[in-house]
Amino acid sequence: DGGITQSPKYLFRKEGQNVTLSCEQNLNHDAMYWYRQDPGQGLRLIYYSQIVNDFQKGDIAEGYSVSREKKESFPLTVTSAQKNPTAFYLCASSARTEKETQYFGPGTRLLVL
Amino acid sequence: GEDVEQSLFLSVREGDSSVINCTYTDSSSTYLYWYKQEPGAGLQLLTYIFSNMDMKQDQRLTVLLNKKDKHLSLRIADTQTGDSAIYFCAESRMDSSYKLIFGSGTRLLVRP
Numbered sequence: 001d002g003g004i005t006q007s008p009k010y011l012f013r014k015e016g017q018n019v020t021l022s023c024e025q026n027l028n029h030d031a032m033y034w035y036r037q038d039p040g041q042g043l044r045l046i047y048y049s050q051i052v053n054d055f056q057k058g059d060i061a062e063g064y065s066v067s068r069e070k071k072e073s074f075p076l077t078v079t080s081a082q083k084n085p086t087a088f089y090l091c092a093s094s095a096r097t098e099k100e101t102q103y104f105g106p107g108t109r110l111l112v113l
Numbered sequence: 114g115e116d117v118e119q120s121l122f123l124s125v126r127e128g129d130s131s132v133i134n135c136t137y138t139d140s141s142s143t144y145l146y147w148y149k150q151e152p153g154a155g156l157q158l159l160t161y162i163f164s165n166m167d168m169k170q171d172q173r174l175t176v177l178l179n180k181k182d183k184h185l186s187l188r189i190a191d192t193q194t195g196d197s198a199i200y201f202c203a204e205s206r207m208d209s210s211y212k213l214i215f216g217s218g219t220r221l222l223v224r225p
Contacts, residue, residue, distance in 0.1 A: 006155075042117070042201060042215035043156075058212070090155055100144065100205050102213055104155040 003027065004105035006091050011110045013078065013085060021076045021108045023091035029103075030096040032074035036060060037088040037107075046089075049074055050096065078110060086112050117204055119216035126224050131189040133219045135202035138183060142204040145178060146213070147187045150199045159187070159200075189221075197223045 004025045013019045023032065031050045035043040045058030049068040063082025068074055074093075078085045088109050092102040117137045125131045137145070142164050148156040162169045162176045162185075169176045175188040185202055199218040206214070 004155075040121075040217070042217040043213075045212060048212065092156075100213075101146070101158060101161060103158060104148075106155045107153070109153075 004091060004093055004103060006089075006105040006108050008108060009106070011108055012113050013110060014113050016080045018077055018079050019110065021078070021089055021091075021110070023074045023076065023105060025072055025074075025093045025105075027093055027095075027103065028071070029093035030071070031094045031100075032068070033092040033094075033102060034058075034064070034066065034074070034076045035090045035092065037090060043090060046076065085110055117202060117214050117216040119200075119202060119219045121217070122220050122222070124222045124224060125192050127192060127194055129192055131187075131192045131196070131221055131223075133187045133189075133200050133202075133221065135185040135187075135216055136183055137185065137202075137204045137214075139204065139206050139214075140180075140183065141206050144205045145176075145185050146203045146205075147174075147176065148201045148203065150201065150218070152198075156201065192221075192223050194223045194225060197221055 007022045033048040034046040037043050044060050046064050047066040049055035052071050055066050055068050065077045090107045091105040094100050094102045119135050146161040147159040149159050150156050160171050173190045177186045199220050201218045203213040203215045
């Protein structure tokens with residue numbers, strides 16, 4: 001099956017700890033994205049990558065880091081500098097076409113212990 | 114501004130039509146999208162419309178776009194309890210490097 005997978009489904013972070021969220025796609029999409037969703041709010045863009053070995057900050061990049069070493073993978077690290085990390089994190093991908101339709105993974109819920 | 118705005122909540126009876134509204138601010142929008150999110154899940158693409166169209170129909174879904182008023186709507190005919198979810202509209206812009214701007218979502222509750 002083609003699609004986007006995210007793991008884990010739930011993740012717990014202790015104070016001062018870095019955690020990494022996984023996102024993998026087998027759609028052969030060039031572009032990948034990370035969004036944060038807080039209750040009752042829309043999605044806010046954290047980072048995006050249009051091509052391997054390149055990525056750009058979104059609207060709320062502080063306290064997060066990413067890498068794009070392979071086309072199919074775009075992991076997100078939530079660092080200890082992110083003081084309010086509790087949220088639902090969504091990964092998406094799109095082909096670099098004019099239509100730019102983004103397809104989403106199932107999400108990872110991050111909770112702070 | 115960048116805001117995409119939606120009403121927060123809509124309640125309809127099963128079998129009725131639902132209309133979810135969205136307003137956006139940027140006239141350079143190229144495509145406008147509707148996504149559905151069920152509890153604890155990711156976003157599922159429902160439909161999209163190109164900015165030079167004013168209507169698109171796909172089975173029970175009808176999208177209307179009023180570009181002059183920057184108003185987008187999603188009509189769901191014969192609404193079912195399985196349609197209960199949060200619906201997000203989103204716009205893509207020619208100057209945004211593939212970014213989508215999302216509204217805050219409309220929670221649709223379908224009463225039996």
